[in-house]
Amino acid sequence: MKKLILMLLLLCGINGYMIEKMVEASATAASIKLDKPKEDSKELMFQDMLMLFLLPHIDKKIDEIYAKLLNYSPEIYPYFVEVKDVHRVNGFRGFHFSITLEVVPTVGPHIPVGKDILTFDISLQNPDNVELLSWKHLKDPQKSDFPPNWQDVLK
Known part of the structure; x- marks a missing residue:
């Protein structure tokens, strides 16, 4: 049971890190003005x-x-x-x-x-x-x- 909880916490941490990086990448892309015709x-x-x-x-x-x-x-x-x-x-x-x-x-x-x-x-x-x-x-x-x-x- 402890291993399962530890794995879930680890997955949540990795997921949070990935979401943060995707938001940063999205902000960077937005600064380039990708809204072209x-x-x-x-x-x-x-x-x-x-x-x-x-x-x-x-x-x-x-x-x-x-x-x-x-x-x-x-x-x-x-x-x-x-x-x-x-x-x-x-x-x-x-x-x-x-x-x-x-x-x-x-x-x-x-x-x-x-x-x-x-x-x-x-x-x-x-x-x-x-x-x-x-x-x-x-x-x-x-x-x-x-x-x-x-x-x-x-x-």
């Missing part, structure tokens, strides 16, 4: 194509920013990049754009490691059509956001 649209398709075009440029700067914070480069998923602002620099039907993006880099199973704002200039005047105008690092990785088996990612 549920259906496709032309605007969403164009935004996704733009992200594919800009992804190498985003990756380059994000790798540079997080090199001193992490032991390896974070991943950038296009659906964790939000367009904050876009405008034509030289007016109606001009092909010179400024685009500001909010980027949430992740590691492993989509663990957010920070938040950054990047502003790009897209035009024919630039050699590869894209130039990073500015960037602002908004949030560092927090050890408390990482499960114990992923904390070795942090420097």
Whole structure:
């Protein structure tokens, strides 16, 4: 009987720990804004194509920013990049754009490691059509956001 009670207490403790970790993971996922559109649209398709075009440029700067914070480069998923602002620099039907993006880099199973704002200039005047105008690092990785088996990612 004592063994049964001890086993039940142990199972309750493990269950409580697992529920706590699931709540933490849910809070982390909520901070990434996973409430993205549920259906496709032309605007969403164009935004996704733009992200594919800009992804190498985003990756380059994000790798540079997080090199001193992490032991390896974070991943950038296009659906964790939000367009904050876009405008034509030289007016109606001009092909010179400024685009500001909010980027949430992740590691492993989509663990957010920070938040950054990047502003790009897209035009024919630039050699590869894209130039990073500015960037602002908004949030560092927090050890408390990482499960114990992923904390070795942090420097």
